[in-house]
Amino acid sequence: MIDPLELEELVVKCMKCGLCKPACPVFKEVGVESALARGKVRLIKGALRKEIPLTRALADRIYMCLGCRQCFTACPSGVRTDEIVLAARSEFADRIGLPQTMAALRDNVYRSGNIRGEEKAHRTLWTDTLPRETLERAKHAAPEVVYFAGCVASLYPMVYGIPQAFVTLLNKAGVSFQMMGEEEECCGFPLIAAGAVERIKDIASHNVMSIESRAPKTLVTTCPSCYHTWKEEYPRLIGRELNFEVLHSTQYLERLISEGRLKLGHVDMTVTYHDPCDLGRKSGIFDPPRNVLKALPGLKLVELPSSGVSSVCCGGGGNLEMTFPAVQSKIAQRKIRDVLSTGAKTVVSACQQCKRTISTASRSMKAGVKVLDITELVLRSVEAEG
Amino acid sequence: MRQVAGPLEEIVGAENVLTEAEDLFCYAYDSTHVEFMPDVVVRPGSADEVARIVRLANELEVPVVPRGSGTGLSGGSVPIEGGIVMDLTRLNRILEVNVSDLYAVVEPGTITLDFANKVEAEGLLYPPDPGSNSASTLGGNVAENAGGLRGLKYGVTKDYVMGLEVVSPTGELFNTGSKTVKCVTGFDLTRLIVGSEGTLGVVTKIILKLVPKPEFAQAMQAIFDEVGKAASAVSAIIRAGIVPATLEILDNVTINAIEDYKPAGLPRDAAAVLLIEADGAKEAVQRQVAQIDEICRREGARKIDVARDEAEKAKVWAGRRAALAALARVKPTTILEDATVPRSKIPEMVAAINSIAKEYNLTVGTFGHAGDGNLHPTFLVDERDKDEMARVEKATYELFRIGLSLGGTLSGEHGIGITKAKFLHWELGKNGVEVMKRIKRALDPKNILNPGKMELGGGRK
Ligand SMILES: Cc1cc2nc3c(=O)[nH]c(=O)nc-3n(C[C@H](O)[C@H](O)[C@H](O)COP(=O)(O)OP(=O)(O)OC[C@H]3O[C@@H](n4cnc5c(N)ncnc54)[C@H](O)[C@@H]3O)c2cc1C
Ligand code: SF4
Ligand code: SF4
Numbered sequence: 001m002i003d004p005l006e007l008e009e010l011v012v013k014c015m016k017c018g019l020c021k022p023a024c025p026v027f028k029e030v031g032v033e034s035a036l037a038r039g040k041v042r043l044i045k046g047a048l049r050k051e052i053p054l055t056r057a058l059a060d061r062i063y064m065c066l067g068c069r070q071c072f073t074a075c076p077s078g079v080r081t082d083e084i085v086l087a088a089r090s091e092f093a094d095r096i097g098l099p100q101t102m103a104a105l106r107d108n109v110y111r112s113g114n115i116r117g118e119e120k121a122h123r124t125l126w127t128d129t130l131p132r133e134t135l136e137r138a139k140h141a142a143p144e145v146v147y148f149a150g151c152v153a154s155l156y157p158m159v160y161g162i163p164q165a166f167v168t169l170l171n172k173a174g175v176s177f178q179m180m181g182e183e184e185e186c187c188g189f190p191l192i193a194a195g196a197v198e199r200i201k202d203i204a205s206h207n208v209m210s211i212e213s214r215a216p217k218t219l220v221t222t223c224p225s226c227y228h229t230w231k232e233e234y235p236r237l238i239g240r241e242l243n244f245e246v247l248h249s250t251q252y253l254e255r256l257i258s259e260g261r262l263k264l265g266h267v268d269m270t271v272t273y274h275d276p277c278d279l280g281r282k283s284g285i286f287d288p289p290r291n292v293l294k295a296l297p298g299l300k301l302v303e304l305p306s307s308g309v310s311s312v313c314c315g316g317g318g319n320l321e322m323t324f325p326a327v328q329s330k331i332a333q334r335k336i337r338d339v340l341s342t343g344a345k346t347v348v349s350a351c352q353q354c355k356r357t358i359s360t361a362s363r364s365m366k367a368g369v370k371v372l373d374i375t376e377l378v379l380r381s382v383e384a385e386g
Numbered sequence: 387m388r389q390v391a392g393p394l395e396e397i398v399g400a401e402n403v404l405t406e407a408e409d410l411f412c413y414a415y416d417s418t419h420v421e422f423m424p425d426v427v428v429r430p431g432s433a434d435e436v437a438r439i440v441r442l443a444n445e446l447e448v449p450v451v452p453r454g455s456g457t458g459l460s461g462g463s464v465p466i467e468g469g470i471v472m473d474l475t476r477l478n479r480i481l482e483v484n485v486s487d488l489y490a491v492v493e494p495g496t497i498t499l500d501f502a503n504k505v506e507a508e509g510l511l512y513p514p515d516p517g518s519n520s521a522s523t524l525g526g527n528v529a530e531n532a533g534g535l536r537g538l539k540y541g542v543t544k545d546y547v548m549g550l551e552v553v554s555p556t557g558e559l560f561n562t563g564s565k566t567v568k569c570v571t572g573f574d575l576t577r578l579i580v581g582s583e584g585t586l587g588v589v590t591k592i593i594l595k596l597v598p599k600p601e602f603a604q605a606m607q608a609i610f611d612e613v614g615k616a617a618s619a620v621s622a623i624i625r626a627g628i629v630p631a632t633l634e635i636l637d638n639v640t641i642n643a644i645e646d647y648k649p650a651g652l653p654r655d656a657a658a659v660l661l662i663e664a665d666g667a668k669e670a671v672q673r674q675v676a677q678i679d680e681i682c683r684r685e686g687a688r689k690i691d692v693a694r695d696e697a698e699k700a701k702v703w704a705g706r707r708a709a710l711a712a713l714a715r716v717k718p719t720t721i722l723e724d725a726t727v728p729r730s731k732i733p734e735m736v737a738a739i740n741s742i743a744k745e746y747n748l749t750v751g752t753f754g755h756a757g758d759g760n761l762h763p764t765f766l767v768d769e770r771d772k773d774e775m776a777r778v779e780k781a782t783y784e785l786f787r788i789g790l791s792l793g794g795t796l797s798g799e800h801g802i803g804i805t806k807a808k809f810l811h812w813e814l815g816k817n818g819v820e821v822m823k824r825i826k827r828a829l830d831p832k833n834i835l836n837p838g839k840m841e842l843g844g845g846r847k
Contacts, residue, residue, distance in 0.1 A: 012718040012769065016417050018457040021521040022497065031429070031475065032404060033412035033456070046411055058408050074520070076711030 007087050011045040014038060014079045020071035025313050026064055026320070029330040035064050037071035037081040044088040059092040060099050064324055066317035066331075067193060068277040073309060085318075089195025098196060101322045106196040109203075113185035115151045120182045126153070126160040127167075127179075134167055140176035145252070146216040146244075147179050148230070150223035151186050152352045158359065159352040165375040166222050166249055172382055173261040178214050185210075189225040192233070193319045204237040212243060222249040222375060224279035224351045231283065248279060250289040250350045253378055257295045265384030266298040267377065272344040273301060274335070274358070275311035276351035289350050289374055296381045302342045312338070315361075316353035332361035339369050346370040348377055390448055390470065394428045397438045402429040402476070413453065413471045417518075419721075419769065420461040420804050424451070424471040431476045433551060433559060433590035440588065440834070441557030443470060449837050452584040454495065454526030457518040459722060460803030462530060462583045466838045474525050477590065483508055488596045489548055489565050494525025494589045501594075510596040513540035516799070517710065525589050531581035533799035535706075538757035539631045539665075540597070542799065544580045551591035552579055555830030565593055578825075583801050584836040586829055600665035603631065604675050605699040606692040608660045608682040609653055613637065616658040617732040619685035620756045623662075624729065626681060628674050632663040633757030634706050637736065640751040640764075643712035650705035656688070658736075660756065661706050663699075706753070710764070713751045717766035721778055725789040726798030729759040738788045739763045745784075746777040760798035786812065802840045810841045 020037040021027060027036040034043060040062060046052040067082040075081075089102075098106065108117030126149070127135060138147075147170065149163040170177050188203040207230075211219055219242075221227045227248040235241050247255075256262050273293060279285045286308050293301050306312050315321070315331030335358055339347045347369060349355055355371050362369040394403045404410065404427040414421045425448070430436045443450045449469030456463050465471050478495035485508055492501055498519035505512045515534035516522055522532070528550070533542040549563025552575075562575035579587050610616040616635060623630065636644070636659045641652045652659055660682070664674040675692060682690050693699040714720050727735045736752060739761070743750035754762040763785065767774045786796055786809050796806050796813050811819050819841055826833070826842040838844040 013714075015714055015720050016415055016456075017518065018417060018455050018521040019518065021455060022499070032409060032427075032473075034409050036412075039412035042412060042415065043408060052407060052411050055407075057406060061408050077714040078711070 007044070007084065007091060008048060010080060010084050011041050011048070013077045014041045014045075015077050016042065017076060019076060020074050020081070023070045023074035025068065025070065025315070025331050025334075026066060026327060028334070029327050030064065034061050037075070037079070040065060041079060041081055041084055044084060047092070054092060054095060056096060059096055060323070062088050062092065063099060063102070063319065064327065066277070066313045066315065066320050068313035068317050069281050070310070070313065073281070086192060086195065090197045093195040098194060099323060102194040102196065102319065105190060105194055105319070105322065109186045109191055110199065114155060115186055115190050116155050118155055123154045123184055124181050126163055130164060130167065134171050137171055138167065138177055138179050140178060143176045143178040143214065143216045145170065145175055145177040145218050145220050146211055146214050147177055148184065148187070148219055148221045148226055149179065150221060150226040150352070151190070152356070153222060154184070156352070156356060159355050159373075161376050162222050162352050162355065162373045165373065165379040169253070169256070169262065169375060169379055169382065173256045175256070175261070178216065180210060183210060187226045187229045188233075189229040190319060192229070201237050204234045208234055208238055208242060216244050218245045218247055218252070220247050220249055220252045222352065222373070224248060224276040224283065225353070228278045228283050248283070248285060248288070248350070249375055250279070250285060250292060253292050253374070254288040257292060262378070262382055263385045264296055264381045265386065267296050267381045267384060268298040269346060270300040270302060270344045271346045271348045271372070271377070272304050272339055272342045273307065274304060274314060274347050274349040274354055275307055276349055276354050277311070277313050277317050279350055280311050281309055292374060292378060293348065296377065302344050304338050304342060306338070314349075314354045314357045316351075316357040321357065328357065329361060329364070332357045333365055336361050336365055336367045336369055340367065346372055348372050348374050350374045390446060391426050393442050394426060394439065394470070397442070398428055398430050398435050402431065403427070413456075413473070414464065416456040416458040416461060416463050418459055418461045418464070418803075418805055420464050420466070422464055422466045423468060424465040425468045427471045427473055429473045429476050433553065436472070436588050436590050437553045437557050437559050439470070439472060440553050440555065443834050444556055444832055447832055447834070450834055451836050452525070452529070452588045454523030454529070455497070455521050457522045458526065458530060458803065459724070459800040460797070460805045462801055462803040462836070462839065463526075464804065466804060472588065474588070475523060480504055481591075483596075485510065487565065490594045490596055492524055492592050492594060494523060494528070494592060496524045498522050498524055498527055505596055506599065509599055511599045512546065512594060512596055514543045514546060524592055524594070528580055528589050528592055529582065529584050530801040531799070533755070533760065535632045535634065535755065537755055537760070538633050539629045544577065546595045547576055547580050547592060548595050549593035550576055550579055550589055552587035552589055554587050555835040559590070563593060581801070583803060583839055585826060585839055585842055586835070588835070600631075602668040602671050603663055603665035604671050604693065605661070605663040605702040606675060606678065606690060607702050608662070608687040609656045609689045610658045610660070610686065611656065611688055612686070613658045613736045614733040615686040616660050617729075617736070617756070619660060619682050619687065620732065621730050622681045622685055623678055624757070626677060628664070628677055630662050630674070630678065630757065631665045632661070633755070634661040635659070635732070635754060635756035635761075636661070636706065636709060637752040639749065640709050640713060640753045643716055643751055644705050644708050647712035647715055648704070648708045650701065650708065652705055661702055709753045713764050713766060716749065716751075717768055719767045719769040721765040721767060721782070723763050723782055723785060724760060724798045724800045725763060725785055725794065726758070726760040727789055727792045727794030729757065731792040731794065732756060732759060732761070734792055735761060735789065735794070739785065742781050742784045742788070746781040748774070748778055748781055755798075758798070759794065804839060807839060807841045
């Protein structure tokens with residue numbers, strides 16, 4: 001997150017060279033210049049300098065961005081369009097308000113602590129089918145780990161499998177852990193993406209205090225966006241380091257496997273791996289998921305045509321799903337075609353949002369591509385061992 | 387402009403006509419600093435649609451400005467008189483790659499690098515490789531006669547255009563050239579359209595020549611303590627009858643910018659570095675590299691490194707590729723020129739660039755295609771500093787004057803467009819400009835196509 005005051009300094013760096021053109025997944029689908037990083041930056045600069053009136057239509061255009069940071073990897077000037085877009089969303093929201101969908105999202109989080117506006121009690125519904133013993137262990141007093149499930153995994157039944165698999169693995173590995181249950185609240189990432197940041201510091205402090213009161217060694221998230229927010233944004237927002245370690249599940253699973261705490265069995269399958277933007281390009285976590293996959297006996301990993309730092313967003317970033325659903329679904333469909341080009345029928349990711357968007361696209365295309373979260377795949381391997 | 391948008395929608399469909407301010411604002415620019423708002427943007431999907439749009443524009447007397455990716459560096463696709471911007475990027479099919487007859491047929495919106503990659507997969511080479519090739523269109527390359535790093539040995543875009551399909555400024559479709567190696571049928575209209583910057587026709591199909599991929603390539607870098615010595619080495623290499631595929635130069639400011647940004651192991655105190663690549667049959671290349679090595683030593687190179695493998699070769703080019711990015715990070719705004727002189731005049735030109743920069747109190751980094759005398763002096767400024775922008779304008783003025791006095795040209799590859807239009811008569815003379823104007827008037831009586839560019843007559847009546 002950057003200060004709106006810095007915006008002018010950042011937008012002026014764009015030399016309009018257009019080299020972001022082959023990189024931007026949104027532009028690839030939409031084809032018109034205002035969807036390109038160059039166009040968005042120019043519109044933001046234009047609105048800030050009053051070269052063009054700041055209208056609702058203009059502000060809405062700025063939501064046509066996944067925040068995937070791919071343009072940055074192609075940009076000779078080092079323009080951070082993803083960050084510029086976020087700062088502009090918040091600046092423009094101050095001046096003319098949020099788009100309706102984003103205002104509704106904000107109200108949900110403020111009212112209920114989650115993005116769907118559901119009752120707080122619903123946050124634990126995903127645990128209902130877990131065995132009692134699993135949940136018993138989750139009440140450990142001085143836990144090694146606190147697991148932060150996040151809104152999407154807790155509230156969308158389609159991806160309940162991810163937190164379920166993760167806590168089952170914690171059990172199998174004999175890790176003492178806690179969950180926050182109904183007390184868990186949105187990490188704030190969707191609000192940052194929406195441009196609704198006026199209460200973001202309070203949210204950060206609330207969440208940090210709530211975890212610190214449980215005194216874990218480590219906070220683990222299965223959600224790359226939660227991870228990114230805890231790891232990168234919170235220390236800045238609360239003005240100090242956190243007194244626990246923050247890891248993504250891929251890092252934590254890599255650790256458990258290397259310490260021999262998980263017994264892995266054969267999973268004879270060929271998979272490809274999709275790097276989630278918030279985990280890969282934005283947090284630099286490329287090797288841990290691959291190391292985990294390489295440790296699974298029998299598993300064959302084939303890489304996507306664009307992977308690692310040039311991995312293409314699944315379409316799930318930047319709240320695009322809510323603001324421009326048609327564009328989002330085209331981007332996800334392209335991902336399916338990329339997966340199919342590898343010959344693998346299963347794509348593994350490490351993000352509940354990727355799982356949702358890619359599965360939905362596969363279903364709508366009748367492509368037969370299966371999407372597994374890495375936690376689910378590791379659980380399969382552990383269960384195969386017996 | 388509703389009276390234009392309506393009929394345009396009938397031609398291309400409503401989804402391919404943009405009229406909202408936010409869209410128009412984003413078609414007001416290319417990669418220069420010149421910006422003018424269009425009244426409407428249209429995105430045709432076929433040559434026939436292009437022709438109908440141009441006929442409509444003639445009827446309504448509204449300007450039409452063809453646009454590829456808007457990476458131009460002379461304002462070519464900026465609609466300085468408003469009107470219709472015609473975005474040609476939907477015409478992006480590679481229609482044929484003919485391996486036996488060594489040609490390809492493409493639509494103009496095809497991205498240069500996509501095409502080069504496709505051709506390379508067939509074991510062939512499409513040599514023109516402008517630094518913007520990941521984004522630029524082949525139509526834009528044809529219209530600007532774009533060059534690139536391989537210009538010295540392989541030439542520029544015009545050397546690869548065998549034929550075209552064009553919509554004339556009055557809206558009739560015609561063909562030029564052919565798919566044959568030789569063709570002298572009629573005027574060489576291909577050459578007339580290539581480099582015409584969208585003022586004489588809209589290119590809707592391009593026949594491109596391909597060449598076999600060289601079997602072997604080797605890269606090297608030579609470091610010099612004086613720019614003059616580096617330039618003498620360039621002349622000596624060419625005099626010895628050696629034509630490397632690439633022969634690039636980086637000056638001291640550029641070297642330091644690169645080392646600050648992405649260290650490539652270049653010595654910060656060096657006055658200039660030459661980056662050289664030879665390609666062809668393996669034995670010939672190895673012989674050439676040995677000769678170049680000897681020449682550079684004789685001409686006073688402080689150090690010469692020949693890349694021993696692909697990794698070292700990549701390292702040689704990493705620095706060159708980072709040049710613009712590195713300079714771009716020094717200051718917010720970069721003004722990139724393409725002053726070109728006979729290569730023996732490079733030392734004078736580099737000296738002149740540096741003294742001009744000093745005189746106008748500007749920072750300039752120079753890199754470029756030393757082998758063909760095409761330098762890229764890049765002024766590093768801040769667009770918000772009005773005084774600095776005024777000084778840079780005067781400096782480029784001076785730069786053009788000196789370039790011409792050294793027997794050079796206003797533009798080696800970026801074109802005239804708007805940014806260099808007012809200097810055109812310096813080079814072509816009054817009569818030369820008048821001949822161009824007569825051609826323009828003959829083909830485009832109402833001055834519909836890209837008006838106000840290249841001194842061809844500003845503005846509609
Ligand atoms: C970072 C960077 C590096 C560059 N490096 C080089 C380089 O090494 N060498 C070089 O030569 N140039 C270079 N350029 C300049 C630029 O990329 C080229 O001029 C390129 O050919 C422009 O292509 P475009 O598709 O972006 O065309 P645009 O900028 O959209 O248009 C350029 C001109 O072509 C006309 N035009 C476009 N399409 C058509 C068509 N189908 N029919 C008729 N007219 C048409 C337009 O009216 C305009 O006059 C560079 C630019 C940048 C930003
Ligand atoms: S962050 Fe992603 S979607 Fe947004 S402009 Fe950059 S590449 Fe495009
Ligand atoms: S690549 Fe960077 S500098 Fe170039 S247009 Fe895109 S954002 Fe601007």
